[in-house]
Amino acid sequence: MSPLQPPIAIVRILLRHEHYESLRFANPISVSEPIADAEEPRLTQQSAGHFGARPAQERPERIIRPEAPAHNCGPMDRACDQCGALLWCSETRNFCCAKGKVKLPSRTVPQVLADLYLGRHRLSAEFLTNIRSYNSALHLTSLGAKLRLVPGWCPSFIISGQLHHNTAPLFAEDSAEPHGWQVYFNDRELESRQSLSQKVKPELLELLQTLLHECNGYVRSLRAVAHRISQDPELGDARIVIHPDRRPSGEHIRRYNLPTANEVGILIVEDNENTPASRDVVIQLRGGGSQRISETHRSYDPLEYVLLFPNGEDGWHPELLMSNGKKLTPMKYYASEIMVRAGQFSVLHYGRRLFQQYLVDMCAKIEAERLLYLRTHQQDLRSETYSGLRDALFAADGRSTDRDPSDIGKPAHVLLSSSFVGGPRYLMERLQDAMTYVHKFGKPDLFVTATCNPKWPEISAQLLPGQRAEDRPDIVSRVFEMKKKALLAQLTKRYGKEAAHVCSLEYQKRGLPHVHFLLWLVSGQRVTPDRYDDIVSAEIPDPEQQPVLYELVKTHMIHGPCGKENPACPCMENGECSKGFPKEFQQVTLTSDTGYPLYRRLSPEMGGFTVDKLFKGRSIRMDNREVQTLIYCLVVHCSFCF
Numbered sequence: 001m002s003p004l005q006p007p008i009a010i011v012r013i014l015l016r017h018e019h020y021e022s023l024r025f026a027n028p029i030s031v032s033e034p035i036a037d038a039e040e041p042r043l044t045q046q047s048a049g050h051f052g053a054r055p056a057q058e059r060p061e062r063i064i065r066p067e068a069p070a071h072n073c074g075p076m077d078r079a080c081d082q083c084g085a086l087l088w089c090s091e092t093r094n095f096c097c098a099k100g101k102v103k104l105p106s107r108t109v110p111q112v113l114a115d116l117y118l119g120r121h122r123l124s125a126e127f128l129t130n131i132r133s134y135n136s137a138l139h140l141t142s143l144g145a146k147l148r149l150v151p152g153w154c155p156s157f158i159i160s161g162q163l164h165h166n167t168a169p170l171f172a173e174d175s176a177e178p179h180g181w182q183v184y185f186n187d188r189e190l191e192s193r194q195s196l197s198q199k200v201k202p203e204l205l206e207l208l209q210t211l212l213h214e215c216n217g218y219v220r221s222l223r224a225v226a227h228r229i230s231q232d233p234e235l236g237d238a239r240i241v242i243h244p245d246r247r248p249s250g251e252h253i254r255r256y257n258l259p260t261a262n263e264v265g266i267l268i269v270e271d272n273e274n275t276p277a278s279r280d281v282v283i284q285l286r287g288g289g290s291q292r293i294s295e296t297h298r299s300y301d302p303l304e305y306v307l308l309f310p311n312g313e314d315g316w317h318p319e320l321l322m323s324n325g326k327k328l329t330p331m332k333y334y335a336s337e338i339m340v341r342a343g344q345f346s347v348l349h350y351g352r353r354l355f356q357q358y359l360v361d362m363c364a365k366i367e368a369e370r371l372l373y374l375r376t377h378q379q380d381l382r383s384e385t386y387s388g389l390r391d392a393l394f395a396a397d398g399r400s401t402d403r404d405p406s407d408i409g410k411p412a413h414v415l416l417s418s419s420f421v422g423g424p425r426y427l428m429e430r431l432q433d434a435m436t437y438v439h440k441f442g443k444p445d446l447f448v449t450a451t452c453n454p455k456w457p458e459i460s461a462q463l464l465p466g467q468r469a470e471d472r473p474d475i476v477s478r479v480f481e482m483k484k485k486a487l488l489a490q491l492t493k494r495y496g497k498e499a500a501h502v503c504s505l506e507y508q509k510r511g512l513p514h515v516h517f518l519l520w521l522v523s524g525q526r527v528t529p530d531r532y533d534d535i536v537s538a539e540i541p542d543p544e545q546q547p548v549l550y551e552l553v554k555t556h557m558i559h560g561p562c563g564k565e566n567p568a569c570p571c572m573e574n575g576e577c578s579k580g581f582p583k584e585f586q587q588v589t590l591t592s593d594t595g596y597p598l599y600r601r602l603s604p605e606m607g608g609f610t611v612d613k614l615f616k617g618r619s620i621r622m623d624n625r626e627v628q629t630l631i632y633c634l635v636v637h638c639s640f641c642f
Contacts, residue, residue, distance in 0.1 A: 071490070073458045073482045076340070085339035088458075090482050095335070101322040102336045105313075109347055110215050112207070113310055117350040119465060123204045128466065131307065131354045133199040138208055140218055140303040141293060208307070217312035218303060242299055295365045296372075305358055308347055316365070330366045338474050340462070350464060352471045359473055375414050430502070437500040437520060444518040445527045446495070448631070450487055451514040452480045453556065470511050480513045488517065491631075495535060496525030529597075532589050538599035538629045540609040554611045557628045561613065561620050582625035599629055 078087045082100035093099045115121040117128070127134065212219050293300050301308075301315025309315075320328040338348055338359070348355055374381075416423035438444075454469030458479045462472065469476055484505070492498040499520040507513050521527065527535065543550040559581045562569035571577050585603040592598055601624040602608035608624045 071483065071486050073479060073486075076458070076462060079342055083336065083339070084341045084344070085336075086342060088478070088482060090485070091478070096339045097336050098322065098332055101324055101326075102328060102332050103323060104333070104336055106344060107309070107313055107346070108311065109345065110211055110310060112211055113307070113347070114345065117347055123201070123207070126201055126204055128350070128352055130199045131352055132357060134205065134208060135305065135307045135354050137200055137205060138212060138306050140222075140306065212306055212310060215311050216306060218299070219312075242297075295368045300365070301358075301362075304361070305354070307354060308351055308358060330362070330369050334362045334366070349472070349474075352467070355471065356473060370420060371414075371416075374416060374420065378414065381415050381417055434502045434518070437502065441499050441520040445521045446491065446517065446519040448487070448491065448517040448519065449514060450484065450517075451508075452476060452483075452512040454512060456483070458482075473511065476511075477513065480515075484515050487515075488519075491517070491519060492521075495527065496521035498522070529589075529591050532591075532597055533600065536597075536599065536629050536631060538583070538601050538627050539624045540611055540627060542609060550609075553627065553630065554613070557630050558611060558613065558622055559626045559628055561615050561622065561626075565620055566615065585625060601625060601627070 073088050073090065076086050076088050078089055078091075079085070080087060080093050080096050082093060083097040083103070085096035087093075087096065097103070109117075112121070116124050118124070119128075121127070213223075293303070296316075296318050298314040298317040299312075302312045306312075316328070316330045316333040318327065320333065322328050322332070338346075340346070340349065348358065351358065416425060418425040418429050420426055454476070456479060459469050459472070459475055462475045463469065464472075484503075488498075488501065499522045501517055501519045503518070504516045505513060506515070540553055541549045559579065560566065560569060560571075560577075562571050562577050562581060566572075567575070569577075571579050571581075583601055584598075585606075585608075586598050586601045587606065589600045590598040604610055604623055610621050610623045612619045612621050614620075
């Protein structure tokens with residue numbers, strides 16, 4: 001795999017989780033007595049202090065605190081005065097249209113297709129449930145990617161490796177099964193489409209096929225090409241070129257503009273003297289294999305997503321400009337395109353699984369464009385100065401330093417700058433920043449993990465009829481970003497002024513984002529062991545005294561069931577829970593040299609509460625051994641560092 005084509009992952013990495021262990025041991029604890037057994041954590045009775053190991057204050061009585069009001073971002077009802085995008089109060093106009101600099105044309109949709117998306121057609125349920133299958137049967141290109149299949153139920157579209165779009169020759173060979181746009185020129189078009197997917201209904205497929213014949217500019221133009229070639233034997237060896245520019249000018253005299261050339265810019269090339277540009281989509285009539293479409297080509301989006309762009313409208317391309325004359329980046333383009341606007345119908349928000357695929361595809365395009373920029377600006381990074389270092393490292397490893405003569409004068413490797421998110425330099429700088437915090441402030445006070453709740457009212461309020469949270473990753477990401485900022489503000493408001501923090505924002509395999517925080521408090525407000533029970537709990541609340549908190553903990557903070565009750569649970573490794581559940585009952589909170597306290601977990605005999613959870617049709621009683629540690633007022637996972 002080329003260094004320009006790393007595995008694609010929809011994650012934003014600010015600090016790798018494995019670095020946390022380095023943080024814990026960066027400032028060693030001085031101990032007053034030797035460890036008797038290396039396999040057992042040391043529990044000692046030292047004097048009170050932040051880094052000392054001693055039992056926290058014993059609280060045999062029941063701990064009940066007032067429940068904090070639930071955080072709510074409010075309604076998404078503030079319209080941008082430049083583009084009309086609906087925003088939450090904490091979002092800025094720069095978020096949607098760069099304060100009016102990004103202006104995208106509105107898109108129209110045929111009425112029949114709009115009815116299918118809006119649920120007004122009798123076949124709407126079938127269409128929305130299997131929309132990816134119908135798009136795959138009708139698309140003009142083929143999607144090249146390795147899909148990742150997560151065991152069990154997974155609502156997300158996940159890929160690994162490189163993602164690309166391929167085109168086929170215009171006509172299929174006599175013995176080959178047609179695919180892509182070849183199907184549009186097949187006498188048995190409908191039957192060919194049905195063979196591509198078993199999840200499609202012939203009636204609905206025929207309806208969509210007829211619709212695209214009528215409204216899609218690429219389908220009409222390519223059919224016109226096929227008809228012209230069949231009428232003109234001299235064009236038997238011609239090639240078809242879809243130019244990246246919408247209206248090409250100054251073309252060679254032997255190129256023929258079709259009647260619909262102004263619509264999609266398709267040309268016929270009759271000679272071989274004119275070499276197509278690198279971004280041209282060149283279509284052979286027969287044979288020649290497939291061709292990859294450049295991510296920067298204007299037809300990249302509409303050729304693949306015919307049900308999202310039924311008229312064949314252009315996607316992003318490098319010639320697009322903002323109102324201030326600067327180039328429009330793909331990030332700003334797609335950020336504006338997926339915004340919800342009052343009074344405007346966008347099929348993207350109704351696309352469900354196809355919308356997921358589209359977002360993953362465009363995210364890969366954004367990353368590919370950034371990598372292309374870095375590859376073409378290596379001189380700015382002075383990458384040639386690293387050639388001597390490369391030769392020295394290769395020689396030390398016993399590898400050859402010889403290079404291909406054609407590569408002389410070119411950098412040996414493409415270097416990624418520290419501004420490329422997720423790159424080696426970026427991660428190393430973030431690690432160095434975090435270790436600087438440790439050097440200056442000592443060990444962090446709080447290690448907090450928060451996971452997105454798909455049932456948050458801000459998310460539920462924006463779901464369209466019949467949708468689930470996974471159908472709207474745009475809304476989920478925006479709400480979680482606001483919640484993340486609010487969480488950090490609440491932590492510092494309640495427990496002390498922030499000195500520094502680092503975080504890692506990640507996406508789970510099943511689609512929901514979650515964040516890890518390491519938080520340092522200013523000197524004088526740092527968390528000491530006698531405050532542990534005031535902040536963090538590992539117990540089920542009293543259902544009578546704290547009914548709201550009880551339901552939240554029951555729903556979100558109970559681990560499992562795993563172990564013998566559910567050996568197929570994702571946390572199970574070699575017959576044991578990799579997360580260490582069930583924990584041991586604990587009468588009081590203790591600190592230990594493992595880096596994490598042993599939190600109080602009362603047994604039912606000592607007054608602890610239980611919950612009953614349904615699993616595979618039967619009720620399982622769970623106690624405090626299965627509770628994940630949480631901050632009382634926030635219901636997020638939290639642990640102390642010492």
